[in-house]
Every structure is written in C-alpha cells, then in structure tokens.
Amino acid sequence: MPSAPAGQAPGFQRFRLGNLLVTALYDGFVPILAADLRGEEPAGIRRRLTDAHLPEQGDPHTAVIAFLVEYDGRRVLVDAGSGHTLGPDTGHLPAATAAAGIAAEDIDDVLLTHLHPDHSGGLVTGRGEATYPRATVHVARAEVDHWLDEGRAARAEGVQKVIHDAAADALRPYLATGRVDAFDSLDTLPGVRSIDQRGHTAGHSGYLVGEGDQPVLFWGDTVHSHTVQLPCPHVSIAIDSDEFRAVEARAGVLESVSAHGWWVAASHLPFPGLGHVRRAGDGYSWLPVHFKPVGVPG
Numbered sequence: 001m002p003s004a005p006a007g008q009a010p011g012f013q014r015f016r017l018g019n020l021l022v023t024a025l026y027d028g029f030v031p032i033l034a035a036d037l038r039g040e041e042p043a044g045i046r047r048r049l050t051d052a053h054l055p056e057q058g059d060p061h062t063a064v065i066a067f068l069v070e071y072d073g074r075r076v077l078v079d080a081g082s083g084h085t086l087g088p089d090t091g092h093l094p095a096a097t098a099a100a101g102i103a104a105e106d107i108d109d110v111l112l113t114h115l116h117p118d119h120s121g122g123l124v125t126g127r128g129e130a131t132y133p134r135a136t137v138h139v140a141r142a143e144v145d146h147w148l149d150e151g152r153a154a155r156a157e158g159v160q161k162v163i164h165d166a167a168a169d170a171l172r173p174y175l176a177t178g179r180v181d182a183f184d185s186l187d188t189l190p191g192v193r194s195i196d197q198r199g200h201t202a203g204h205s206g207y208l209v210g211e212g213d214q215p216v217l218f219w220g221d222t223v224h225s226h227t228v229q230l231p232c233p234h235v236s237i238a239i240d241s242d243e244f245r246a247v248e249a250r251a252g253v254l255e256s257v258s259a260h261g262w263w264v265a266a267s268h269l270p271f272p273g274l275g276h277v278r279r280a281g282d283g284y285s286w287l288p289v290h291f292k293p294v295g296v297p298g
C-alpha cells in the first residue's frame with residue numbers, strides 16, 4: 001500500500017451535509033496541461049493560468065479526490081482513486097481511508113463516475129485482487145460497454161489502450177464474483193440518482209445524493225481545470241472522448257448546480273473538492289466549503 005507523503009496532515013476531511021456524512025479522501029495529484037485545453041486561444045488560456053499564479057504550462061498539482069458517503073447505515077465510496085496505475089504521485093487513497101478510520105471491508109458500494117484510471121484503478125490491489133471485498137460496483141452500462149469492448153480495446157493505441165487495459169483490470173475481480181451493477185439508470189441504491197453526463201466518456205455519470213433541498217452532486221470530471229473551465233465552460237480537454245458532448249454536459253451541470261444551490265463534490269478541484277458553484281459573468285466561480293469540526297452545527 002502506498003504511504004502518505006511524510007510531514008503532512010492525513011489526506012481526509014469530514015463534513016456533515018444534511019443527512020450525509022461526506023469524507024473527502026485525497027488520492028494524489030496529476031498535471032493538467034495547458035496544451036490539452038481546447039476551445040480558447042492558447043495565449044488566453046496561458047493568461048488565465050498565470051493570473052491564478054499557476055505556471056503557464058498548466059497546473060502540475062491538480063488534485064485527485066474520492067469521497068466516502070455515509071447515510072442510513074450505508075457506506076458508499078464515490079470513485080476509487082488511481083491505485084497502482086498512475087505512479088507515485090497518486091494511489092494514496094488507502095492511506096487516507098485508513099487515517100479516517102475506515103476499513104476496506106466497511107465499504108458496501110462503490111459508485112464510479114467513469115472508468116478512467118484515476119477513478120477506477122484503486123478498485124484492485126497491486127496483485128489484481130479486489131480492494132473492497134464486500135462492495136458492489138455501480139457504473140453506467142455505456143461505460144462498461146465502451147471500455148471493456150474487446151474489439152475496440154484491440155484496436156486502441158497509446159493512452160486509449162492504457163485506459164482500456166486498466167478498466168478491464170479494475171473490474172475483473174468484481175465481474176468474476178457478480179458484483180458489478182452496470183446500469184442504464186441507477187435504481188438499485190436508495191437515495192442516489194445518476195445524472196447522465198456522457199461526453200467526457202461514453203458513460204460519464206454524476207450522482208445526486210441526499211434528501212431535501214440541499215443534496216450533493218458528485219460530478220466526477222465535469223471540470224478538470226477550475227482556473228480555465230469555470231470562467232470558460234466551453235473549453236474541453238484532450239482526454240474527452242467526445243469534446244462537443246463534454247462541453248454540452250458541463251454547461252448543463254453548471255447551470256443546474258448554480259440554479260439549485262446544490263453542494264458539489266468534485267474529483268479535480270482543490271482538496272477537499274467540496275463547495276458551491278456561482279454564476280460569474282459569462283461563466284462560473286467556485287465557493288469552497290469551509291473547514292469545521294464535525295458536530296459543529298450550521
């Protein structure tokens with residue numbers, strides 16, 4: 001198991017949001033490169049980055065975050081971190097989870113926003129065994145059909161080939177034991193509604209969890225570079241499977257969360273990745289959650 005970086009606080013933060021106890025779990029960081037952002041003049045993208053005190057080449061330390069959601073006696077992990085797929089800057093989710101006092105055996109369900117390795121690689125150990133021995137994995141059928149299609153995998157090259165192989169490895173022990181729920185519209189998990197966000201990948205899904213008028217939307221990869229894609233939601237990223245649909249999906253989700261005032265739990269915003277989205281000019285801005293001890297009201 002990769003160890004947490006020395007000399008830093010354990011990579012978890014816990015928040016009570018309505019009827020949910022949400023624990024943000026830090027898996028590590030990846031670079032988001034300016035050269036991969038499309039839809040704006042490169043000079044404009046570079047200027048947004050440098051205005052935000054980031055290198056003009058991009059943000060080298062974009063967070064990778066998974067979330068544990070506890071409600072009604074259920075423990076649900078939203079995304080599973082990178083595991084051993086992306087090198088030593090990532091794969092710290094098990095250490096963060098252990099520091100939060102949660103054992104892998106405690107997890108009842110894993111919701112995957114999609115099957116890219118920074119979200120699904122941690123489903124398996126370095127030996128290819130299931131990290132979560134009791135959990136059922138829920139993931140959109142369109143996502144499974146795309147990444148586990150043997151013909152498409154055989155024809156894939158470069159990073160696409162890596163993603164196909166990693167997705168198959170991540171699901172293998174769960175498929176072998178009948179613990180993959182490949183859904184068209186998630187209806188097997190009470191209190192959770194899937195939100196179709198296809199575009200970034202074929203089955204990219206958000207999950208709306210919680211009661212009343214303040215639910216939490218776990219939006220996966222709706223935004224990779226908050227510095228660029230919140231003020232300019234029409235900017236796509238090279239790894240999007242369908243950049244046009246990814247831009248459409250982002251526009252719809254940003255409109256919804258800002259209009260409804262929902263909490264957002266985001267895989268790639270600064271840790272802990274929880275906050276609200278507010279309209280700002282032609283785009284949006286991010287209002288991060290404030291740290292407070294669990295149990296403090298308000």
Ligand SMILES: [Zn+2]
Pocket residue numbers: 116118119220221267268
């Ligand atoms: Zn991601």
